[in-house]
Amino acid sequence: MAEKDPEKEKRKIKAVAKMKEIMTAYYIDAKTAEQTGKKVAWITSGGPVEPLIAMDIIPVYPENHGAMIGASKMGVDLCTKAEAMGYSSDLCSYARSDISCATVNGGPIGGLPRPDMLVCCTNICGTVLKWYEVQARYFGCPLFILDTPFCHTGFHDEMRRYVRRQLDEYIAFLESAAGRRFDYDRLKEVGRLSIEGQRLWQAVLDTAAHRPAPLSAFDAFFHLALIVTLRGQQQTIDYYRMLLAEMNERIAAGIGAVPDERYRLLWDNLPVWFRTKWLSEKFAAAGACLVADTYTSAWCGSLKYADENNFLESMAECYTRIYLNIGVDEMARMVVDMVDKYAADGLVMHSNRSCKPYSLGQYDIQRLVQERRGIPTLMIEADMVDERSFAEGPTETRIEAFMEMLKTRKAA
């Protein structure tokens, strides 16, 4: 057996093993739901999962599946299959790979368990609305749409009323789909656990404000899975407590995610799932750590609107005012706040062909951040899953030029 590099071993996050164990158990649970008599709901990543947990319905995330497809480099094959079904290659690659995967049960885990119901929340995009309509036709199962009006400049009373009413409709939908009464007391408890989980996730991300940062955005992309998938469950809280303790130990021991951290960068948009390792190594080799990102922080960004003593009432605002459902200027303000909070030297933006609400407006955010904080920025043209939209050579050249610029600025 080859000798392990002690320097590398030191930097490995030990909680990873536990995380894999939890996710494996979760997928086994979901895939055997039919035998155990549990119901499965497919839900969008920004959707309110707590009512499902309160009803013992297993939430399954096609977007999380999309990320797995991307990371295992199976995206091009599945996207091509969707294109053969008539879906334009310009459509979201999560949607394309999920739509074709459902028909062939392909992908890294042999397809997702068949849904008993679909829950689509429009707070992340209009794409999910169309995607879930496609799946509702394909699987012939009931579809619930939670329509969260876009908050260009604010959250109005009529928006709150509308979303709040829909939460009642959502609960009625679940009662009908699951064939039993909704337990409001249970929701209170799940809500408390959800908020606790989000606080812990935020605390984990906050440790990266330390120099050197004990974890990078690339680590966060991985550890994110629980707050997305199992939000509102005790095991998520236990896991993030453990991860937080490990991060604090790393801080005490001076262990950084990147050896010899010299530059601290922010990441914007979804990961390029099929090149996370490559990108992580590229930046690390130049002494740069991606200390925070706008993506993983979105799952705790609504904490300011949450009320653990009145969870159901506060859900409307929490689920409507999320990062992607707000104006470009408010997004830019949040990025600037992150630059300050994490003492970032630069901003790396992934212009993601698949995601229009995330990407259109990025040029303006880039300019606003430059104006307000004067830091260098880099735009990477790619896609979260479809490798055909990524050119490694030019990207590498741009990263090198960007790092050179950072170096010159630091030296000055």
Add this chain to the structure above:
Amino acid sequence: MDPLAEFRAAVADPASYVRSATAQSGKKAVGTLCSYAPEELIYAAGAHPVRLFGTSGAERLADRHLQSYCCSLVRGVLEDALAGRSDFLAGVVFPHTCDSIQRLSDLWRLNVPGAFHIDAVLPARLDTASARDYLLDVLRRFRSDLERKLRVSISDESLRRAIDLYNRIREMLARLYELRNENPCGIRGRDVHTIVKASTILDRDRLVVVLPPALQALEDVHECTAGNKAKRVLLAGGLCDHPELYSFIEEAGGVVVWDDFCTGTRGFSGTIDGDGDPLAAIAQRYAERPVCPAKHRGIRERAEHLVRLAKEKEARGVVFLLVKFCDPHAFDYPYLKEALDGAGIPSMLFEMEDQLPAEGQLRTRFEAFLEMI
């Protein structure tokens, strides 16, 4: 005298037309994106609604704000605004439509000085009581936003007048479509396109005056005998701002008999109930008109609507004209095509970019399709 002269002038240069129309009328011009913008309220506020389509200018100012994977409509509208070509507008209204128009609203608000800016964040679904109540709430807010920005008061009486006017306009446009449907090779597709597009640009008080003689002129067109041979085609998609495509289809042996466009039947279908609360009546029409794919009203409604239209209009085939990078339409295309296939109605897909491909190539594609059907 060409009965369509005024329509043609407005379509050829909407900015100049609206500038001179508003100089005469004293009205303020208010731009709108998408056929869900509740124009009746703009009219009732004494303003002149103008739907924005964007022109493709030589300069590329919009490229500083939008990536290459944004559709030509959004890019064109932003380009015009940044280049100052939309400075005739006193204001602009963004109804929430798709992910791209949603961001266009932000980009306009942040980068285009001058005109006031209103978001009317309509619901994304239209099939529930809560969504319809919310839609009415949005119209109420829109009414007070307009009142504030235009410094006017919008009375129920003025809303009723607007309803009456829009009902008349929509009835006349429906009549235009019926005329063409009855005599499709006597009435040119591009003339219909011109009238319908102009109906979103012309001063609406003027429109109700010039539409009847235009319709009369078309009614007097002799029935064309070639119509027996020409193949009846229905167009489907978002919007089509390339009238030359109609000529290509006609010259390839087809006739356009109907469409399912938001710059066509989806935009003008539906009569508003004149009785009762006018705002609620307007809301009801927007909730019930043929639905755009960016809005949800059931998972099969659009296919059922399209197949029904194709059968009713005796279309031999359907041509999908889709704007590249328009996600809502691209998502619906496979299931719409499948539904047409199931009903034995052949279809073809043509994806439109800002610039159309070479004419020869286009003609060949339409000829091949028309030969097949």
